Amino acid sequence: MYILKIISKNTLRHKLRTFLTILGITIAILAFGLLRTLISAWYSGVDASSASRLVTRNSISLVFPLPLSYKEKIRQIEGVKLVSYGNWFGGIYIDEKNFFANYAVEPKIYLDLYPEIIIPPDQKMAFYRDRKGAVAGRKLIAKYGWKLGDSIILKGTIFPGNWEFVIRAIYYGRDKTVDETAFFFHWDYLNENMKKTAPLRADQVGFYMIGVTNPHIAAEVAVAVDKTFKNSLAETLTETEKAFQLSFISMIEAIVIAIQLVSLVVIVIIMAVVANTMAMTARERFGEYAIFKTMGFRGWHIAGMIFGESLLITMVGCAVGITLTFPVAHIFATELSTYFPVFNVNTKTICLDIAAALIVGVVAALFPTYRAIRIRIADGLRRIG
Amino acid sequence: MLTTSGMALVVFVFASILMLAEGLQKTLVETGSYDNVVVIRKSSVSEVQSGVDRLQASIIETQPEVALGANSHLLLAKELVVLISLPKRGSDKPSNVVIRGISESSLMMRPQVKLVEGRMPRPGSSEIIAGNSIAKRFKGSGIGETLRFGMRDWTVVGIFDAGNTGFSSEIWGDAEQLMQAFRRPVYSSILFKLRNSPEFEKFKTRIESDPRLTLEAKRETRYYKDQSEIMAKFLRIMGISLTIIFSLGAIIGAMITMYAAVAHRTGEIGTLRAIGFQRTSILSAFLIESLLLGFSGGCIGLFFASFLQLFTISTMNFQTFSELAFNFSLTFEIIYKALLFSLIMGFVGGALPAVRASRMNIVESLRAS
Numbered sequence: 001m002y003i004l005k006i007i008s009k010n011t012l013r014h015k016l017r018t019f020l021t022i023l024g025i026t027i028a029i030l031a032f033g034l035l036r037t038l039i040s041a042w043y044s045g046v047d048a049s050s051a052s053r054l055v056t057r058n059s060i061s062l063v064f065p066l067p068l069s070y071k072e073k074i075r076q077i078e079g080v081k082l083v084s085y086g087n088w089f090g091g092i093y094i095d096e097k098n099f100f101a102n103y104a105v106e107p108k109i110y111l112d113l114y115p116e117i118i119i120p121p122d123q124k125m126a127f128y129r130d131r132k133g134a135v136a137g138r139k140l141i142a143k144y145g146w147k148l149g150d151s152i153i154l155k156g157t158i159f160p161g162n163w164e165f166v167i168r169a170i171y172y173g174r175d176k177t178v179d180e181t182a183f184f185f186h187w188d189y190l191n192e193n194m195k196k197t198a199p200l201r202a203d204q205v206g207f208y209m210i211g212v213t214n215p216h217i218a219a220e221v222a223v224a225v226d227k228t229f230k231n232s233l234a235e236t237l238t239e240t241e242k243a244f245q246l247s248f249i250s251m252i253e254a255i256v257i258a259i260q261l262v263s264l265v266v267i268v269i270i271m272a273v274v275a276n277t278m279a280m281t282a283r284e285r286f287g288e289y290a291i292f293k294t295m296g297f298r299g300w301h302i303a304g305m306i307f308g309e310s311l312l313i314t315m316v317g318c319a320v321g322i323t324l325t326f327p328v329a330h331i332f333a334t335e336l337s338t339y340f341p342v343f344n345v346n347t348k349t350i351c352l353d354i355a356a357a358l359i360v361g362v363v364a365a366l367f368p369t370y371r372a373i374r375i376r377i378a379d380g381l382r383r384i385g
Numbered sequence: 386m387l388t389t390s391g392m393a394l395v396v397f398v399f400a401s402i403l404m405l406a407e408g409l410q411k412t413l414v415e416t417g418s419y420d421n422v423v424v425i426r427k428s429s430v431s432e433v434q435s436g437v438d439r440l441q442a443s444i445i446e447t448q449p450e451v452a453l454g455a456n457s458h459l460l461l462a463k464e465l466v467v468l469i470s471l472p473k474r475g476s477d478k479p480s481n482v483v484i485r486g487i488s489e490s491s492l493m494m495r496p497q498v499k500l501v502e503g504r505m506p507r508p509g510s511s512e513i514i515a516g517n518s519i520a521k522r523f524k525g526s527g528i529g530e531t532l533r534f535g536m537r538d539w540t541v542v543g544i545f546d547a548g549n550t551g552f553s554s555e556i557w558g559d560a561e562q563l564m565q566a567f568r569r570p571v572y573s574s575i576l577f578k579l580r581n582s583p584e585f586e587k588f589k590t591r592i593e594s595d596p597r598l599t600l601e602a603k604r605e606t607r608y609y610k611d612q613s614e615i616m617a618k619f620l621r622i623m624g625i626s627l628t629i630i631f632s633l634g635a636i637i638g639a640m641i642t643m644y645a646a647v648a649h650r651t652g653e654i655g656t657l658r659a660i661g662f663q664r665t666s667i668l669s670a671f672l673i674e675s676l677l678l679g680f681s682g683g684c685i686g687l688f689f690a691s692f693l694q695l696f697t698i699s700t701m702n703f704q705t706f707s708e709l710a711f712n713f714s715l716t717f718e719i720i721y722k723a724l725l726f727s728l729i730m731g732f733v734g735g736a737l738p739a740v741r742a743s744r745m746n747i748v749e750s751l752r753a754s
């Protein structure tokens with residue numbers, strides 16, 4: 001009890017210094033939390049992927065299409081329950097800055113494959129009935145102020161021309177990991193136009209989405225699909241949705257690693273600041289520690305005092321930092337929605353925050369404690385002079 | 386000591402991010418030449434998305450603005466650009482690599498590109514040459530090795546060095562052969578050298594209003610600059626926000642140290658004031674101390690950051706979706722910015738404590754000792 005009192009009194013002895021240190025930790029924890037959230041935002045597509053979905057694409061690379069005729073062949077493979085297909089459309093809305101993901105998909109089975117995309121039944125019917133209809137995510141609708149029935153134009157980059165769509169449905173995600181900024185429309189609409197303007201490019205799809213009957217056989221199904229099309233003009237590469245998403249992240253791995261490093265550097269910097277504070281504090285109090293020792297307190301009492309103070313400061317800073325992380329992350333989420341459709345602070349980040357603060361508190365106290373315990377009573381007392 | 390190393394770290398991060406953004410920009414800007422024109426399909430943004438059919442290509446070929454090279458050869462190349470996914474050496478992770486089908490004049494129009502090993506691919510054969518940063522990092526792309534794509538084996542017969550440009554991250558082969566292999570009967574882009582540089586505007590308006598063509602023309606420098614825009618912006622935003630956060634931390638560290646220094650020397654300050662030093666001298670003494678702290682941190686940070694130039698970063702350019710390798714590059718502007726930044730940190734961190742020191746009452750501060 002008394003030790004707690006003495007720790008809190010000690011902490012408040014240099015109010016300004018303590019305040020500045022806490023402020024430093026708050027900023028560091030805030031930065032660390034945001035950077036970790038940024039990394040998890042990149043992995044959000046991986047978290048949202050399901051184990052029972054496979055993606056099939058051309059084995060050369062994503063830019064090459066596959067013939068539509070593969071659909072029936074894939075459906076005959078054992079273990080395949082549903083097959084849908086689509087194209088990355090890559091349309092631009094007014095200006096290149098307004099980026100959002102837009103796909104042409106075969107909608108009925110696609111939506112069956114994605115139970116986490118929720119559309120009100122009447123809107124779904126309206127979308128199915130209108131060939132020019134499109135579905136947009138809740139956040140995307142809010143961002144551009146669209147309404148049901150609005151018609152919008154996307155400028156095609158891969159498929160030339162101006163494409164007109166009518167917003168027929170708004171979807172929202174079953175949980176927070178679902179990207180609510182995507183836009184998709186009928187593949188038939190795309191295909192019929194391609195038949196007219198570029199017949200060579202018609203009846204070609206960018207990817208097949210496959211739903212397997214049982215997630216355990218996903219790997220075998222993937223091998224079976226690729227084997228079917230081996231040595232054909234368009235060989236396929238089939239992988240689980242998770243692996244597919246991860247392959248994107250591995251391409252920007254350098255950036256992810258840089259951010260991870262930077263988030264560690266933040267912690268090291270703040271460690272230097274806190275260690276500096278603790279070292280100064282302990283140095284000023286060597287005389288007191290000597291007196292404590294004279295009165296019979298043992299080394300671990302003194303260690304407890306220093307560690308307690310260091311941890312108290314870091315924990316207060318950590319608590320404030322975590323509290324601030326949420327509103328700041330919210331601001332980032334709205335500002336950066338183009339880059340990161342999903343930007344949520346998750347519990348793992350918070351645990352890491354706390355762990356980092358603990359480590360900083362302990363490491364910062366180590367050296368001063370060592371000095372304080374080692375000091376001989378006479379030397380400590382002499383220092384007062 | 387701790388404060389200086391904290392500042393050094395901040396300056397290190399600040400400088401390295403500036404160096405990274407600079408390196409990226411340099412790479413993409415140097416990739417193009419001002420007198421070259423890239424023609425791609427309207428609104429297709431990059432060569433990968435573009436498609437130019439043979440008829441349109443030959444219309445461009447006959448334009449009067451195209452320069453003639455030695456032995457009255459047209460300085461014009463009809464090129465094919467596609468992405469293929471190749472596994473990296475070591476990790477086996479696939480990444481998208483640009484493969485460019487070239488014509489005879491492609492090399493002549495790009496003086497930055499030099500063959501360093503082996504020979505050029507013979508037209509009409511399954512031979513390719515690889516950029517040096519590809520040859521180093523991707524499986525099967527070293528000289529003498531083979532790559533398999535488009536149902537054929539392609540032999541790497543040469544390695545080219547394109548300096549700090551995007552071409553170092555490409556593989557080149559014969560355009561006609563690659564078009565066959567990929568079953569893609571259209572070119573991706575037409576590149577030509579202008580006979581007369583100022584004629585560009587005239588050419589642009591003419592072909593963009595020609596009803597037979599659905600193409601747009603850009604100067605090559607402009608084309609590559611547009612390609613790096615999003616990436617450079619991303620790096621810049623990230624860099625600035627990180628630096629602000631980091632510098633706040635370092636400033637706080639400096640402040641704590643300086644406040645402690647002031648508190649420690651209360652007696653000295655009193656003595657100095659008593660023997661006639663002005664408040665301003667005390668103020669400047671502490672400010673200079675803190676500036677020195679910042680400056681030495683800055684120098685240490687820069688010293689370590691300069692070693693980063695030895696590293697090459699390779700990542701995916703969001704816009705073209707392909708692998709791009711670039712170096713950290715240290716310029717005088719960055720050195721100057723980083724040192725200025727460290728001085729500012731020192732100044733801000735030291736200002737308040739110095740003011741406090743200069744305001745001390747002589748008698749009280751003497752008593753405090």
